[in-house]
Amino acid sequence: MESLKLLILCSFVKFVLLQGVGSGSNGNLRLCIVEGRGAYKRGAKFCPVLDAENSGMECVLGTDRLDCLRRISKGTVDFGAFSPEDLIAAQWADLDVLVTHELRHRQRDYERTVVAVVNRKILPDHPWSLDAVLRNTTLCHPGNGINDLRPLSDTLSGYLESLVVTRSCDPQLSLTENRIKAVANFFGKACKAGYWVPDFIRDAELKEKYPSLCAACESSCSLKDRYWGASGALSCLLDGAGDVMWGELDDVIAYFGLNTNSSMYPSSDNFAYLCRDGTWQPLKDNPNPCVWLNRPWPVIIAKRKTAAAVAAALSTLSSGALFDGRWRGALAALLEAREAPAxxxxxxxxxxxxxAAAGFREAYSQSGCRPPRHVTLCTTSLLARNKCEWLSEAGAVYGAAPALQCAARRGAAGCLQALARRDADVAVLPADYMLRAVREFDLSPVLYEVTPIVEKMNTVVAYVKKSANINKMADLRGRRAAFPRYDGFAWQSVMDYLSKKHNCDDILNNYFSEICAPGIEKYNLSETIVNRFTKSCYQNGGEVDEEKAALMSVVDGHSDVAFISMKTFNLFKAEQISSGESIIDDIVPLCPDDNVKYCYLSWANIGHIYAPKNISDMRRHEIKNVFTKLDQLFGKHQPFHNPMFSIFGPFNHQLDVIFHNNTKSLASEELLEMHPYVTMPFNFERRILNNTLNNCQITDQMNSAPKLTSSLFLIVPTLVVFVLGK
Structure with missing residues (x-):
């Protein structure tokens, strides 16, 4: 008995020592989790249990699963739960991590197994090639989904098709259309219901061009069609509408009742498993049929240094402890473990x-068309490029095509030049650069970052002091004005608004007594003019947000009106409330008479994805397809999903990297025309794209008198011309 006690004590000491190597406080093991987007927050519920019961563990909240994987690699956390697709996405980064456990919920080697089922009527007398068996038959396709395998992801679906269908690489067609064309040319008919591409307008065009891929559907070739999805493909096969389908083994077994002797299920006598070598096997009494693809279970990943400690800690998660209401039950809930980790x-x-999983790694190493195609995104910082590279890898896992490549230039101006020179294909820039992008660099927005919340859009609102006796726009004449920047979104919007009643010479010379327009020093203007348009600007001795500086200029009495966004004003107001100050209470918006409802002078979408205006329709389709697919996969469309990556989320603790965190989705111009807020007045983008924006610019031809009322003239912005190669 004493020996047994000593053995137990030694084992306990060893366990404690192993836990002590963690990266958390007192050597705790740090678990990285990603909260779901629904109302149920497992972190908020279960993480405090780990702390309260001295479990030797603590939680860290990650933005997404790849964020957690990066943190483990950097050593700031110790372990977490991941999908097998996460490991594929991160392989390029050469992370020094180990798989310690599988998170199984059934006693079998793989979570999912994909098989092919055919109607025996198409089988030849003897085994033959897949081409000979399947060419000109009718395919019941389960449809492509945005999750791991239900239905098939684009990557896995494309892999299965590639085992049968010869690749099409027509340079005049997008990669997506090439793939659709190849399937249409091989099979006589098909029911490939659901969206083929995220853009429903382009989706309808493709379905009209390749009608044979919808010919076997019962009605609409949409998500509402009876033959869409896993069970839909089986119904298509059983009804005789199609000859062959891919699906999960579990679904096939359940549909035909292969594990029962009940007569309630349809007969499987007329169907068979088709193998990758062209042979076939019976459905009945065949517990281990030939498979086309295995998908592994989710796994626990730990950094190499703490893998032994993590393994020891998780070894205490017996099946009886998974739901005990103590820290082990909390840990199981955080890992979403239904059974003890294997x-x-x-x-x-x-x-x-x-x-070890048949076909899984092969699916992610398929060769593409030659020469390979890609869409190069120009980023304005190294941090943004880093996010772009992770987004590229995540997108590749789920079949976003063409592949996304990343380039970095110094600031927005560098990316504008890169697009004009065709050194990059696209750039994501805010509204401040829209006028330059369209008029100087011959670019146009391909997609827009949109949000349905007016307060989070790009807006220009006039903010004044309540006590200043300024009640209408006309009262601003002779007052001091503060802009976030010269020639930016606010400047252009105000000049355009005022030009409806005044000419540019009057606006620049007489309307305001002083103008603060930081950034004017970057233009080729005299020191006198630069000083004149910056001397009244708010100064705090250091870096400050441009919009916040304009607002502070009014707060501190340097200016009478600040033209900034609702978003900045609301953020500043929230900061004032949290700090117990009430300075902001005296600042109110000045609504124009012709827009009292919304109160802004102008509005624009949060951001824009620009590309050269004269690219081909095919290239425009490819750009739209890759970014709308990334939005579909990693945006905000799945409220209860823990994403692999967050395209609109923080990155390395920084907000608004490449895309804005407030973005709801990416939309094409056609989709914007159908959005409810298309009727909102004073849209900035339309006026620029329709060439109706009046923009007043400052010239160096002005009197040396110290007042702004000296002579100013309108100039046309310098046109930058580049000689473009092919």
């Missing part, structure tokens, strides 16, 4: 772990 002995490198 240890991987010994812990393995991610790609070694995935290698």
């Amino acid at each position: 240890p991987r002995r010994p812990p393995a490198a991610p790609l070694d772990h995935l290698a």
Whole structure:
């Protein structure tokens, strides 16, 4: 008995020592989790249990699963739960991590197994090639989904098709259309219901061009068609509408009742499993049929240094402890473990772990068309380029095509020049650069970052002091004005608004007594003019947000009106409330008479994805397809999904990297025309794209008198011309 006590004590000491190597406080193991987007927050519910019961563990909230994987690699957290697709996405980064456990919920080697089922009427007398068996038959396709495999992801679906269909690489067609064309040319008919591309307008065009891929559907070739999805494809096969389908083994077994002797299920006698070598097997009494693809279980990943400690900690999660209401039950809930984690002995490198799953790694290493195609995104910082590279890898896992490549230039101006020179294909820039992009660099927005909340859009509102006796726009004449920047969104919007009643010479010379327009020093103007348009600007001795500086200029009495966004004003107001100050109470918006409802002078979408205006329709389709697919996969469309990556989320603790955090989705111009806020007045983008924006510019031809009332003239912005190569 004493020996047994000593053994137990030694085991406990060893466990404690192993836990002590964690990266958290007092050597705690740090678990990285991603909260779902629904009302249920498992972190808020279960993380405090780990703290309260001295579990030796603590939680860290990650933005997304790849954020957690980066944190583990950097050593700031110790372990987390991941999908096998996460490991594929991160393989390029050469992360020094190990797989310690699988998170199984059934006693079998793989979470999902994909098989092919055919109607026996198409089978030849003897085994033959897949081409000979399947060409000109009718395919019941389960449809492409945005999750791991239900229905098939674009990547896995494309892989299965590639085992049968010869690739099409027509340079005049987008990669997506090439793939659709190849399937249409191989099969006689098909029911490939659901969206083929996220843009429903382009989706309708493709379905009209390749009608054979909808010919076997029962009605609409949409998500509402009876033959869409896993069970829909099986119904298509059983009804005789199609000859062959891919699906999960579980679905096939359940549909035909292959594990029961009940007569309630349809007969499987007329159907068979088709193997990758052209042979076939019976459905009945065949517990281990030939498979086309295995998908591994989700896994626990730990950094190499703490893998042993994590393995020891999770070894205490017996089936009886998963729901005990104590810290082990909390840990199981955080890992979403339905059964005790299955240890991987010994812990393995991610790609070694995935290698055993038939077809899985092959699906993510398919060769493409030659020469390869890609869309190069120009980013304005190294941090943005880093996010772009992770987004590229995540998109590649789920079949976003063409592949996204990343380039970095110094600031927005550098990206505008890169697009004009065709050194990059697209750039994501705010409304401040829209006039330059369209008029100087011959670019146009391909997609827009949109939000349905007016307060979060790009807006220009006049803010004044309540006590200043300024009640209408006409009262601003002779007052001091503060702009966030010269020639930016606010400047252009105000000049355009005022030009409806005044000419530019009057606006610049007489309307305001003083103008603060920081950034004018970057233009080729005299020091006298630069001083005149910056001397009244708010100064705090350091870096300050341009819009906040304009607002502070009014707060501190340097200006009478600030032209800034509702978003900045609301953020500043929230800061004042949280700090207990009430300075902001005296600042109110000045609504124009012709827009009392919304109160702004102008509005624009949060951001714009620009491309050269004269690109081909095919290239425009490819750009739209890759970014709308990334939005569909990693945007805000799945309220209860823990994403692999967050395209609109923080990155490395920074907000608004490439895309804005307030963005709801990416939309084309056609979709914007159908949006409810298309009727909102004073849209900035339309006026620029329709060439109706009046923009007043400052010239160096002005009197040396110290007052702004000296002579000013309107000039046309310098046109930058580049000689473009092919």
